[in-house]
Amino acid sequence: MITKPTIDRIMEATDIVEVIGEFVQLKKRGANFIGLSPFVNEKTPSFTVSPAKGIFKDFSSGKGGSAVTFLMELEKFTYPEALKWLAKKYSIEVEETVEHKENREEDNRRESLIIVSGYAAKFFHESLLETDEGKSIGLSYFKERGFSADTIKKFELGYSPDQWEAFTGQALKDGYQEEFLVNSGLSVKRDNGSLYDRYRGRVMFPIHSFTGRVIAFGGRTLKKDKNVPKYVNSPESEIYHKSNVLYGLYFAKRAIREEDNCYLVEGYADVISVHQAGIENVVASSGTSLTVEQIRLIGRLTKNITILYDGDAAGIKASLRGLDMILEEGLNVKVVLFPDGHDPDSFVQTFGTSVFKKHIEDNKKDFILYKTDILLKDAGNDPIKKAEVIREIVESISKIPDSIKASVFIKECSNQLQIDERALLSELNKMRQAKAKKDGDKNFRTEPAAPDEPQFFDEPQEKVVRESDAQEKEIVRLLLLYGNKMIDWDGIANTYIGPFMIAELSDVEFDQPVCKQFIEIYCQELENGVLPEDQHFIHYPDKGIVDLTVTLLATKYALSENWYEMHKIMVPDEQANMKATILGAIFHLKKQKVGKILENLRKQLQTTTEAADQEILLNQYMHMKKVEKHISDYLGSVILK
Numbered sequence: 243m244i245t246k247p248t249i250d251r252i253m254e255a256t257d258i259v260e261v262i263g264e265f266v267q268l269k270k271r272g273a274n275f276i277g278l279s280p281f282v283n284e285k286t287p288s289f290t291v292s293p294a295k296g297i298f299k300d301f302s303s304g305k306g307g308s309a310v311t312f313l314m315e316l317e318k319f320t321y322p323e324a325l326k327w328l329a330k331k332y333s334i335e336v337e338e339t340v341e342h343k344e345n346r347e348e349d350n351r352r353e354s355l356i357i358v359s360g361y362a363a364k365f366f367h368e369s370l371l372e373t374d375e376g377k378s379i380g381l382s383y384f385k386e387r388g389f390s391a392d393t394i395k396k397f398e399l400g401y402s403p404d405q406w407e408a409f410t411g412q413a414l415k416d417g418y419q420e421e422f423l424v425n426s427g428l429s430v431k432r433d434n435g436s437l438y439d440r441y442r443g444r445v446m447f448p449i450h451s452f453t454g455r456v457i458a459f460g461g462r463t464l465k466k467d468k469n470v471p472k473y474v475n476s477p478e479s480e481i482y483h484k485s486n487v488l489y490g491l492y493f494a495k496r497a498i499r500e501e502d503n504c505y506l507v508e509g510y511a512d513v514i515s516v517h518q519a520g521i522e523n524v525v526a527s528s529g530t531s532l533t534v535e536q537i538r539l540i541g542r543l544t545k546n547i548t549i550l551y552d553g554d555a556a557g558i559k560a561s562l563r564g565l566d567m568i569l570e571e572g573l574n575v576k577v578v579l580f581p582d583g584h585d586p587d588s589f590v591q592t593f594g595t596s597v598f599k600k601h602i603e604d605n606k607k608d609f610i611l612y613k614t615d616i617l618l619k620d621a622g623n624d625p626i627k628k629a630e631v632i633r634e635i636v637e638s639i640s641k642i643p644d645s646i647k648a649s650v651f652i653k654e655c656s657n658q659l660q661i662d663e664r665a666l667l668s669e670l671n672k673m674r675q676a677k678a679k680k681d682g683d684k685n686f687r688t689e690p691a692a693p694d695e696p697q698f699f700d701e702p703q704e705k706v707v708r709e710s711d712a713q714e715k716e717i718v719r720l721l722l723l724y725g726n727k728m729i730d731w732d733g734i735a736n737t738y739i740g741p742f743m744i745a746e747l748s749d750v751e752f753d754q755p756v757c758k759q760f761i762e763i764y765c766q767e768l769e770n771g772v773l774p775e776d777q778h779f780i781h782y783p784d785k786g787i788v789d790l791t792v793t794l795l796a797t798k799y800a801l802s803e804n805w806y807e808m809h810k811i812m813v814p815d816e817q818a819n820m821k822a823t824i825l826g827a828i829f830h831l832k833k834q835k836v837g838k839i840l841e842n843l844r845k846q847l848q849t850t851t852e853a854a855d856q857e858i859l860l861n862q863y864m865h866m867k868k869v870e871k872h873i874s875d876y877l878g879s880v881i882l883k
Contacts (some may be wrong), residue, residue, distance in 0.1 A: 292795075
C-alpha cells in the first residue's frame with residue numbers, strides 16, 4: 243500500500259492539464275481547457291479540464307474526477323497503478339507500507355499479465371545483449387537494419403532463444419504462474435499440460451500501451467524456411483486488443499501533438515527507422531487493417547494523418563476503401579508514395595532525414611485527390627468503370643462530416659473527373675440522405691426545424707431529478723465551494739460556513755445515499771478537527787463521492803470576461819449575498835423535508851380510525867404546519883391552504 247505522504251507528494255506535483263494533455267488535444271478556453279471526449283465519439287468538444295480545481299469533467303459520458311481518476315477510467319488502471327504512473331512521470335519515489343516484489347503475482351489479473359509481460363521484455367532484451375546466441379543472431383540482425391544501440395534500448399528490442407523452454411523455464415523458476423504465462427500468449431500449453439515458448443528463435447518487438455507498459459509482442463523469424471510464419475504476434479488478452487493499439491504511439495505521442503501530424507506506416511521496422519532519423523511522430527498499425535479505435539487514438543492528439551506507402555501498387559489499391567473511415571472520423575488525410583523497391587524504412591536508411599522530409603513535402607497529396615487519380619488511371623477510357631469511379635469518390639467525400647470541406651473536394655474532383663459539379667453534389671446529397679435514413683439519424687432533416695423547436699447535437703440526455711435530490715445536492719455544492727470561508731453576516735464571528743451549515747442541518751435526514759454519505763464524511767472530518775476542502779472529496783477513494791463532487795464543481799459553460807460589456811446583461815452572483823445563498827439553500831431543503839412529513843401525516847390521518855391516534859396525528863400536523871409557515875415566511879413564499 244502506498245503511504246499517505248507519498249500520495250500527497252504525487253498530488254502536489256501533478257499538473258492535471260499536463261497529464262490529460264498526453265491523451266487528449268486540449269485548447270484553452272477562458273480559465274479552463276476543452277477537448278474532444280476520449281471516452282465517446284463526438285464532433286463537438288464536451289470535455290473540460292479545470293486547472294484551478296484540479297478536475298476534469300466529460301459532459302458526454304458523465305465521467306469526471308482528478309488526474310488519477312482519468313487514468314483509471316481511460317487506461318483501466320487500478321488506483322495504485324495510476325499513482326505509480328504519476329510518480330514515475332514526476333520522478334517521485336514511491337514508498338509502500340509493505341515490500342513490493344515484482345516477481346510475485348498481484349491479486350489483480352490484469353496487473354499480473356502486465357507484470358509478466360514486463361518480465362518477458364526484460365528477459366528477451368537481456369538475451370539479445372548478453373547471450374552469445376542473442377548477439378550473433380538477433381543483435382547482428384538489428385545492426386544490419388541500421389538500428390543504433392540507443393534505439394535498441396529505447397524500443398526494448400530483444401531476442402527469444404531458439405530453445406523450446408528457455409523463457410518459460412526461467413519464468414516458472416522465478417515464480418511466475420502458468421496461468422499468466424499462457425493467458426499473455428508468452429507460453430503455449432502442450433496436450434500433456436507442459437508449456438513451451440511461443441516465440442523461440444525470433445527477434446522480439448515489444449508493443450507498448452499508451453502509457454508505456456509492455457502489453458504484447460511481435461516476433462520475427464530470421465529463418466528462410468517458407469513453412470515458418472515470418473511474424474508471430476501476441477494473441478488477444480485482457481491487456482491487449484490489437485484493434486486498440488498502434489505500434490510506437492507511446493514514443494510518438496508528444497511529437498504528434500507538437501507537429502500536429504501523425505505519420506502512419508505499415509511495420510515495426512518502418513516506425514523504428516523513421517523515429518531514429520529524428521522524425522518521431524510516426525506509428526504503425528502493425529500489419530493489421532486500420533480500425534476505428536486506432537483512428538480515434540490518433541484523433542486525440544491531432545486531426546492530421548499522413549499515410550506513407552511503399553511502392554506496392556496492388557497493396558495501395560486494396561487499402562484505399564478502408565481509409566474512408568479516417569475521413570468519417572473528421573481527420574484530414576494525406577498520402578505519400580515511395581519509389582518502387584522502397585518503404586519508409588529503406589528510404590530513410592538510404593537517403594537520410596533531410597531527403598526523406600523533402601520527399602514527403604514534395605509528394606504528399608490529399609487522400610481524395612490521390613484516390614481519384616489512382617482509380618481514374620485504372621478505369622482508363624471505359625465509361626462504365628469511370629462511372630463506378632465517380633460514385634466511389636463521391637461516396638468517400640460523403641463520409642466527411644465537415645460540409646465546407648466536402649464542398650471543396652467536390653469542386654476539386656469535378657475538375658479532375660471532368661464532370662459537372664452540380665451532378666456530383668446531387669449524388670453526394672442522395673448518399674447522405676440514404677445514410678441518414680439507414681442510421682436513423684435524429685439530427686438529419688430534409689426541412690428546417692421549427693423556430694420554437696430547440697435543437698441539440700452531441701448533448702447527453704439529462705436525467706430528471708427529484709426536487710429533494712436537487713436541494714440535497716445544492717447543500718453539498720455549497721459545502722464544497724464555501725465550507726472553508728468565514729461567515730460575514732449578522733455579526734457572527736469566528737465561524738466557518740461549513741460547520742455552521744452542518745449544525746443548522748442536524749435535524750435533517752438526507753434521502754439520497756451519496757449525499758447522505760458525503761454529509762457523514764464531512765461531519766466525521768469536523769469531529770476529527772479537520773475542515774475538509776474540495777480536494778479531499780476529489781481524491782476520495784469512493785467513486786460515487788468523486789463523481790458527485792466533480793459534477794457539482796464542474797460547469798459546462800462559463801461567462802466570457804467581457805460578457806457585460808458585450809451584452810449589458812447583469813448575471814446574479816451568489817457570492818454577493820452569502821447570507822441569502824446559504825440560508826436560502828438550508829431553508830429550501832428544510833421546507834421540502836417538512837412538506838414530505840406533512841404528506842405522510844395526511845395519509846396517516848386518512849387511514850387512522852382511532853380517535854386518540856387521530857388527535858396525536860392532528861397535533862403533529864398542526865405543529866409541522868407552523869414550522870412550514872415559519873420557513874415560508876423567511877423565504878418570502880406564499881403557502882396555499
